[in-house]
Amino acid sequence: MGTQAIELSATERRLLDVYQRGLPLDPRPFARVADALGVSEQTVLDGLTRLQQAGVISRVGPVFRPNRVGVSTLAALAVPSERLDEVARTVSGYAEVNHNYEREHDYNLWFVVTARDARGLAQVLASIAAETGLEPLDLPMLEDYFIDLGFELQWT
Amino acid sequence: MDMNVTPHPLLNDPRGRALVAAIQGGLPLIARPYAAVARQIGVSERDVIRMIRELVDQGVIKRLGVVVRHHELGYDANAMVVWDVPDGQVAELGRRLGAFPFVTLCYRRPRRLPQWRYNLFTMIHGRDRGDVQRHIDALVAACGLDQVMHQVLFSTRRFKQRGAHYGIDVSAGPGDADGREA
Numbered sequence: 324m325g326t327q328a329i330e331l332s333a334t335e336r337r338l339l340d341v342y343q344r345g346l347p348l349d350p351r352p353f354a355r356v357a358d359a360l361g362v363s364e365q366t367v368l369d370g371l372t373r374l375q376q377a378g379v380i381s382r383v384g385p386v387f388r389p390n391r392v393g394v395s396t397l398a399a400l401a402v403p404s405e406r407l408d409e410v411a412r413t414v415s416g417y418a419e420v421n422h423n424y425e426r427e428h429d430y431n432l433w434f435v436v437t438a439r440d441a442r443g444l445a446q447v448l449a450s451i452a453a454e455t456g457l458e459p460l461d462l463p464m465l466e467d468y469f470i471d472l473g474f475e476l477q478w479t
Numbered sequence: 480m481d482m483n484v485t486p487h488p489l490l491n492d493p494r495g496r497a498l499v500a501a502i503q504g505g506l507p508l509i510a511r512p513y514a515a516v517a518r519q520i521g522v523s524e525r526d527v528i529r530m531i532r533e534l535v536d537q538g539v540i541k542r543l544g545v546v547v548r549h550h551e552l553g554y555d556a557n558a559m560v561v562w563d564v565p566d567g568q569v570a571e572l573g574r575r576l577g578a579f580p581f582v583t584l585c586y587r588r589p590r591r592l593p594q595w596r597y598n599l600f601t602m603i604h605g606r607d608r609g610d611v612q613r614h615i616d617a618l619v620a621a622c623g624l625d626q627v628m629h630q631v632l633f634s635t636r637r638f639k640q641r642g643a644h645y646g647i648d649v650s651a652g653p654g655d656a657d658g659r660e661a
Contacts (some may be wrong), residue, residue, distance in 0.1 A: 339552075344542035348528045348535075350511055360601060364510060371545070372508050377543040378551045381641070382505025385531070385540040389586075392490055392499050392539065397588065397600075415639040425636040430595075433559070433632070434639075460595055468573030471541045 326473060329377045334362050335370045339380070346383065355463065388469055389464050395437040396444055396463040399430040400455065410455050413446075419447045487532060487539045493520055498530050505546075548640075549583070554604045556582075556611045556633065560618075561597035563590075563628040569599050575622055576601050581614045597630065606635065 330341070337360050353371070354364040374380045389395060400409045407425065414434050415423045423434040438444045443477040448459050489495035497520040506512040513531070514524040534540040549557065564572055569587050576599070577585035584602035601618075605611035611633070619625060 339547060342544045344544045346506075346544045348513075348532050348543075350513060350524055350528070350600050352512065353508075353510065362512045367502050368510070374545075375505075375508065378548055381546045381548050383508060383545050384505035384543065385534070386542050386546060387499075387503070388538055388541050391487060392503075399595075411636075411638045413496060417616065420639060421641050422636045423637075423639040425638065426632040426634050428630065428632045430632075431523065433634075434503040460591050462591070462595070462600075464588060466570065466573065468570070468577035468585040468587070469582070 324377055329379065331374075331379075334360060334366055335374055338367065338370055338374070342383075346363075368454060389467055393437055393439050394433065394441055394444055394463075395435055396448075398434055398436055398448060398451075398459040398461055400432045400451075400457045400459050401430045402432050404431075410457065413454055414451060417447060417451070419443070487537060489535065489539075494520065494526070497521075497532060498527065502531070544596070549604045550637070551645060554606055556606065556614070557602060557610045558602045558611050558634070559632045560585060560601045560603055560615055561630050562601070562631065563596045564599045564600040564622070566598070572622065573599055576618060579621075580612075581605065582618075 338356070342356060343357075344347055346352050347357050351364070353367045357364045357367045357441070359403055360367070371380070371383055375382070387477060400410065400414070411423060414420055414432065419436050419438050420434050421437055423432070425431055426433050436444055436447050438447060442462065484640060487495075490499065493617055498516070499600045501516045501519050507515050511524070513527045517527045520527075531540065531543065535543055562572070573585050573587055576582055581603055582601050583604050584600070586600045587598055588600055590598050603611050603614050605614055610632075617629060
C-alpha cells in the first residue's frame with residue numbers, strides 16, 4: 324500500500340477524476356467546472372491551489388504530444404555505482420533535462436532531454452558524454468501508442 | 480528523432496510560440512486564466528482560447544486539465560518495462576498495451592545493438608512493487624507475451640521531475656512546475 328501525503332476532500336477527488344482532461348475553453352473555466360460539480364468557483368480554485376501546493380498535481384494545463392513542440396529523447400547511462408550520485412547531479416544540472424531517474428539495470432540512470440530542435444538535443448547529449456566520460460544511449464520516440472486520457476485513480 | 484512529425488504551423492508564428500511558452504508550466508489558478516495569459520503575451524482572451532482550441536483539436540495538446548503526480552497520490556512504484564518485439568508486430572502490440580489503464584506511456588524507440596535490443600517501452604505505475612508486478616503479469620497473460628523477451632526496470636530514485644520546457648524563450652510562464660513521468 325502506498326502512502327498518500329494528504330487527505331483529499333470529495334471535491335478534490337472529483338477534480339482529479341474528472342478534470343485530467345477537458346478543462347473548459349471558456350473565459351471562466353473554473354466556474355464551468357464548479358457548475359458541473361455543484362460547488363462554488365472559489366471552492367474549485369482553492370482545491371486546485373491546495374493540490375498544487377501539496378505537490379499532488381504538478382499543474383493545471385496542457386500535456387503536449389511528444390515532438391510536436393520542440394523535440395525530446397530518452398537517454399540512459401551505465402554509471403558505475405560509486406559515481407552514481409555525482410553523475411546524477413551533473414545530469415540534473417542541465418536545464419534541458421526534465422526527468423532523471425535511477426533504475427535497476429546496468430543502464431541505471433535514465434533521463435529525458437528536451438530541446439527546441441534536434442541540434443540542441445545532440446549538443447546536450449554530447450556535453451553530458453564529455454562531462455561524465457560515459458556514452459549515453461539515445462532512444463528517441465519513434466511512435467506513440469498511448470492515448471492519454473489521464474490516469475485512472477483507484478480510491479481505496 | 481521522429482521525422483514524420485513537424486511542428487504545428489501555429490508554432491512557427493511568434494504568437495503561437497509565446498502561447499506555448501506561457502502555458503507549458505500551467506495556467507494560473509484564477510477566475511480568468513486565459514485572460515491573464517492573453518495579457519502576458521499581448522493578445523486577446525478570445526485569441527488565447529481560439530489558439531488553445533486549435534492545438535487541442537489538432538492533437539498538439541493531448542489533453543488540457545489537471546496533471547497529477549503519481550508518487551504524491553500514493554502510486555509509489557513505477558517500472559519501465561521494455562520489450563523486444565518483432566518489428567512487424569510492434570505497432571499492433573503497442574496499441575494493445577497502451578490501452579491498459581495502468582500503462583501510463585507506450586512508445587516505440589530504436590534498438591541500439593549490441594547494447595540495447597528493446598524497441599517497445601511501457602511505463603507502469605502501481606501502489607507498490609507487487610502491484611506493478613501483478614500488472615505486468617496481467618499484460619503478459621492477456622497479450623500472450625510469454626515468449627517475448629522483456630526487462631523490468633523499477634525506478635529506485637527520482638533525481639529530477641518537472642514539466643518539459645521546450646527552450647522557447649519568452650518571459651517565463653506561471654511557475655516552474657513539476658511534470659508527469661515521461
